Amino acid sequence: MDHRITSSTKDEALVKKRLNQLQKGAVQLFKQKGFHRATTREIAKAAGFSIGTLYEYIRKKEDVLFLVCDAVHDEVKTRMENVIDRNSTSEEALRQAVFAYFQIMDEMQDEVLILYQELKALPKEEQEYVMQKEREMVGILERVISNSYANVLDEKNVKLVANNVYVQGQMWGFRRWLIQKEFTLQEYMEMQYQLLKSQLAFQAT
Amino acid sequence: MDHRITSSTKDEALVKKRLNQLQKGAVQLFKQKGFHRATTREIAKAAGFSIGTLYEYIRKKEDVLFLVCDAVHDEVKTRMENVIDRNSTSEEALRQAVFAYFQIMDEMQDEVLILYQELKALPKEEQEYVMQKEREMVGILERVISNSYANVLDEKNVKLVANNVYVQGQMWGFRRWLIQKEFTLQEYMEMQYQLLKSQLAFQAT
Amino acid sequence: MDHRITSSTKDEALVKKRLNQLQKGAVQLFKQKGFHRATTREIAKAAGFSIGTLYEYIRKKEDVLFLVCDAVHDEVKTRMENVIDRNSTSEEALRQAVFAYFQIMDEMQDEVLILYQELKALPKEEQEYVMQKEREMVGILERVISNSYANVLDEKNVKLVANNVYVQGQMWGFRRWLIQKEFTLQEYMEMQYQLLKSQLAFQAT
Amino acid sequence: MDHRITSSTKDEALVKKRLNQLQKGAVQLFKQKGFHRATTREIAKAAGFSIGTLYEYIRKKEDVLFLVCDAVHDEVKTRMENVIDRNSTSEEALRQAVFAYFQIMDEMQDEVLILYQELKALPKEEQEYVMQKEREMVGILERVISNSYANVLDEKNVKLVANNVYVQGQMWGFRRWLIQKEFTLQEYMEMQYQLLKSQLAFQAT
DNA sequence: GATGAATGAGGCTTCATTCAT
DNA sequence: AATGAATGAAGCCTCATTCAT
Secondary structure, X not given: OOOOOOOOOOOHHXXXXXXXXXXXXXXXXXXXXXXXXXXXXXXXXXXXXXXXXXXXXXXXXXXXXXXXXXXXXXXXXXXXXXXXXXXXXXXXXXXXXXXXXXXXXXXXXXXXXXXXXXXXXXXXXXXXXXXXXXXXXXXXXXXXXXXHHOOOOOHHHHHHHHHHHHHHHHHHHHOHHHHHHHOOHHHHHHHHHHHHHHHHHHHHO | XXXXXXXOXXXXXXXXXXXXXXXXXXXXXXHHHHHHHOOHHHHHHHHOOOHHHHHHHOOOHHHHHHHHHHHHHHHHHHHHHHHOOOOOOOHHHHHHHHHHHHHXXXXXXXXXXXXXXXXXXXXXXXXXXXXXXXXXXXXXXXXXXXXXXXXXXOHHHXXXXXXXXXXXXXXXXXXXXXXXXXXXXXXXXXXXHHHXXXXXXXXXX | OOOOOOOOOOOHHHXXXXXXXXXXXXXXXXXXXXXHXXXXXXXXXXHOOOHHHHHHHOOOHHHHHHHHHHHHHHHHHHHHHHHOOOOOOOHHHHHHHHHHHHXXXXXXXXXXXXXXXXXXXXXXXXXXXXXXXXXXXHHHHHHHHHHXXXXXXXXXXXXXXXXXXXXXXHHHHXXXXXXXXXXXXXXXXXXXXXXXXXXHHHHHO | OOOOOOOOOOXXXXXXXXXXXXXXXXXXXXXXXXHHHOOHHHHHHHHOOOHHHHHHHOOOHHHHHHHHHHHHHHHHHHHHHHHXXXXXXXXXXXXXXXXXXXHHHHHOHHHHHHHHHHHHHOOXXXXXXXXXXXXXXXXXXXXXXHHHHOOOOOHHHHHHHHHHHHHHHHHHHHOHHHHHHHOOHHHHHHHXXXXXXXXXXXXXX
C-alpha cells in the first residue's frame, strides 16, 4: 500500500486487506482516544487481529498513524478528483467543487481531526510526506479557482484564497464545537461560498 | 493564577512566581517536543526547579498544559484589548484590529501551535474551559467587525467572517510550512485584509 | 541423526539432509550472533527453508543448539580418530596427535566457541549428554598420552595433563583475541608441545 | 563506580551502595539462571529494590552484566595483589601466588562462570574493556613467573605459561563437572603447580 | 518549601511456536 | 512435506507520581 511501511508478509493482496482493516480500525480508535492514548493492543483489537499480527504489518506504532494520515489524504483527493470537471471554467464548476469539498470534509471530519492533531507525532520525514499531500490538495483547489476566475485573480491571490477555502473546510470539523453550534452544513457551505464569490467578484471590478 | 489548580502552597506571591516560571518553561519545552513527549522531569527542569517542587504546584501533568493554554489565551486577549478602540466604528479601526491580531499571532505562533495540537490531551472539563476562551476571542473580533460594518452584515455573517479571520490568524503559524513559504507577514496581512474588505464591501452593495 | 530430536517426518534420507542443512546454517548464524540473539526465523532462513519446515524437524529452538553441539563433537572426534595411530606408543605418535588436535581446534574455532558459550542454554539433560562427549574427547587424549608415557605417569597425572591439553586447544580459539595476537598457530602448537614434553620428561626422571 | 554506567542519581555514596547491592544480587541470580534467562524484574528484586529504581542506576539490562564482569575482575585483581610479594623472586613466591590464585578461582567460581559464558552478550565496546582486564590479570601472573624464573624463560614462554596457569585456574570452576569429580582443590593446585615447576625446571637445564 | 530517590503500572515490541492451507 | 500468517506470552524500559528527609 505504501512503500514506507515494510511488512514481513509477502502476499500483496493480504497485506492490502490487512492494512485496510488496520486503517479503518485505527481511525475509529483514534477518534475516541487520540493516537497517544490508544495502546498498540487496542489498535490491534480495533483492526480485528492480535498484537502479534499487528507487528507483521507495521514496525512502529507511528506507522499506524502514518497509514491513517496517508489514507485520509488519498481518499479526500480521490473523491475530489471524481467530482471536479477539469475542463469547465464556469462559475458553476467552482461552486460544485467547493460544495463537494465541504461535503467531503463533513463526512471525514473525524479523520481530518486526527490528521490535524497528531501530525507532529510522526517522525520528521513522514511529516514532510504528509505536508506534501496537503500541498497537493490545496493545489487542486487552486486549479479550480484559477480555472473559474483566471482573468480576475493573480496567482498569489489564488494561492491565498485556495488556502483559505481549504482551511475553512477543515475547520468545519475541527472547530465543530463552535461552528456546528451556529451553522448547519448547508448554511456554512452556502455562506462561505457567497463570501468567496464576493471576493472574486470584487477583484473583478 | 487559576482556581482549577490547587497547590498546597500558601504564599500567593511565590505561587504566582512559580506558576509563571512553570508556564514559561513549559512553552519552550512543548514547542520543541510537544506535550506528550515532554516528561515531567523535563518540565520541572525547564521551569528551573525540581520534580518534587513541580508537584507542589500542580497535581497532574495535564495541569501544566492547561496552565499554558490558559496563559496563551490571556495574553492574546490582553494584547488585543489594549489595541482595540472600542468606540471607533471606522473602517480604520477594523484594519488596526485585524493587523494587530495577525501580528500577535505571528509573535505567539509557537504557543498557538501548542494550543491547537494538544487541546484534546486535556480532560473534557478543561477542554470546555479553553474552548470558552476561544469563543471569547472570536467574540472580540465579531464586535470589531460588527462595529465597523454593523449596517451591512447580519449577525450570522459577522460570526462567520470573524471566525474566518480568527482561523486565518492561527493558520499563519500553524501552517507556516506552507503559508510562510509563499507570503511575508506583511503580504499575508494585507491580502487577507483586502479580501475581508471585499467581502464586506460586496455585501454592502 | 540423533534420537533426542523426534521429527514428525519419516523419510530418513530427507531428515538427514535437512538436519545437515540446519546444522550448517545454524553454525554460521550462531557464529555471528550467538544462540540467544538468533531468531528461529533466521535459523530457518540460514538453513534454507521456512519457519514452518524448521518445526517439522525440531521441537524447540534449543534442539538446534543441541544439534550443533552434537555435530561439532562428532566432527572433532571423527577427525581425531582418523589421525591417531592407536597402536603406536612412540613419542612421535603423541606429537602427531597433539598437533592434529590443535589444528582441528584452529579450523573449528567458531564452532567450539559456540559450544563453550551456549552450553548452559541447553536443558540439563542435554547438557549432560554434551558433557559426556567432552569426557570422551578428553579420554582420547588421555589414551594417547598414556600410550606414549605410560611408564612415567600415574593415571591421575595423565588425566590432568590430558585435560590441560584439551583446554589449551580450545583456548586457541576461545581466547583468540589474546593468544592469536601473540602467537602464530605454529608457535602455539610447538611451544605447548614442548611444555608438555618437559612435564613428561621431568616426571620421568 | 564506573564511568560507563550513568545513573541519574546524584548522591555518590548512595550510587556506590546501590550498584554494590545490584552487583551482589545479580551474581546470585545469574549463577542460577544465566544472564539471558534472568528478567530485569528479577534482577531488581535480587538487588532489593524495584524495577523503577533499577533503572535509576543503569540504562540497559546489559549494564548489569557489565557491572558484574567489572566487579569480578576487580575483586580478583585486588585479592591477588594483596597476596603477591612483588619483591620476592624466590620459587616460594611463585608457589604462593599460584596457590592463592587457584584458591580465589575456587571461591569465585560462580562469578567466573558468568564472566566466561556471558561475555559475548555485552556490546563490543564493553567486551573490549573486559578483555583488557583479562589481559591485566594474565599480566600479573606473567610478572610473578618472570620474577621467579627470569633467567630460564624467554618472554614468550612466560606469556604462554602465564596464560596456561590463568586458564587452568578458571577451568577449575568452569569445568567443575569434570575436574572436581576427579580432583580435590588441594590435589589440583598441587599437581598443576608440580607440572608448572617441571616445565620451568626443564627449561632451566 | 524544596528536594530527588523510590515506586510500579503500563506501554511498546519481539519472537517461539502453531496450524490451516 | 512445505509454507508463512497468526498468535500472545513475556520481556525491556519509561515516566507520572509519591514521600521521607
